[in-house]
Amino acid sequence: MLLDVSNLTVAYEKNKQPTVENINFSLKSGEILSIVGESGSGKTTVIRAIMGCLPSSGKVIAGKIIFEKRDLLTFNKKDWLNIRGKNMTMIFQDSGNMLNQVLPIGKQFIEYLRMHDNLTKEEAYFFAVEMLTRMNLPNPDNIMKSYPFELSGGMRQRVGIAMAMIFRPELLLADEPTSALDVTTQAQIVKELMFIPRSCGTAMIVVTHNIGVATYMSDKIMVMSKGKIIEYGKTKDIINSPKAEYTKALFASVPQIGGKRYV
Numbered sequence: 001m002l003l004d005v006s007n008l009t010v011a012y013e014k015n016k017q018p019t020v021e022n023i024n025f026s027l028k029s030g031e032i033l034s035i036v037g038e039s040g041s042g043k044t045t046v047i048r049a050i051m052g053c054l055p056s057s058g059k060v061i062a063g064k065i066i067f068e069k070r071d072l073l074t075f076n077k078k079d080w081l082n083i084r085g086k087n088m089t090m091i092f093q094d095s096g097n098m099l100n101q102v103l104p105i106g107k108q109f110i111e112y113l114r115m116h117d118n119l120t121k122e123e124a125y126f127f128a129v130e131m132l133t134r135m136n137l138p139n140p141d142n143i144m145k146s147y148p149f150e151l152s153g154g155m156r157q158r159v160g161i162a163m164a165m166i167f168r169p170e171l172l173l174a175d176e177p178t179s180a181l182d183v184t185t186q187a188q189i190v191k192e193l194m195f196i197p198r199s200c201g202t203a204m205i206v207v208t209h210n211i212g213v214a215t216y217m218s219d220k221i222m223v224m225s226k227g228k229i230i231e232y233g234k235t236k237d238i239i240n241s242p243k244a245e246y247t248k249a250l251f252a253s254v255p256q257i258g259g260k261r262y263v
């Protein structure tokens, strides 16, 4: 097992009710898990806890997070520096927005690579272009010369994903990775994200509001409401026989076209 989360409980302030409680799930290499649920149900809190980047008021107050047989809750700053970015990375709604707007993408990509690895500038350039090509970015040499603001939202997101994937991490955490994009671009990026586990063996946890996206792309689904797991299991089992009323309501909210439900 790559990741094993047991009884994870997080509270934002001391002595307050936990925000997420008793979260249990596991993930194998190359698997995709989607976490769905309404706004405020605790989805982001779960993945931030795994990545060790809860806001300072947030604390894991119970549970275990075992990643590659190591207990992440015992990690110090140096341990985190060694695995974040390399073994485990995160992408956001608009990861491209996190790039420095006044530096060309190539310069930032090369610096990022050389910060983590002992590469020459030429080697770093080669790896960056290779990863941009894998993310279906046309003319990657031109992208390397461009400033982030010169690219569309979809292209910027692809650059963000390329940077996150450059060290072929074992685990990629994606927080609403497509929700800032138009529907057509969303569909393309969902397909590209689905290719990552197959081509790199990376496991993924995708946080999304969209149960349609979740069922389309993932092997397993976890449905959350009010900080708790309402339902968790294989995607096909959940589609065929959702148990919780809440999950049934989520499916019922997906539009139908010509009598066919698109999940």
Ligand SMILES: Nc1ncnc2c1ncn2[C@@H]1O[C@H](COP(=O)(O)OP(=O)(O)OP(=O)(O)O)[C@@H](O)[C@H]1O
Pocket: 012, 019, 037, 038, 039, 040, 041, 042, 043, 044, 045, 046, 055, 057, 058
């Ligand atoms: N820094 C913080 N301090 C205090 N409470 C917080 C903090 N961050 C989040 N919360 C609270 O924790 C709860 C869960 O938030 P979280 O962002 O994990 O939910 P979510 O399901 O990801 O929501 P969304 O889909 O809107 O992103 C919310 O009630 C939120 O107000």
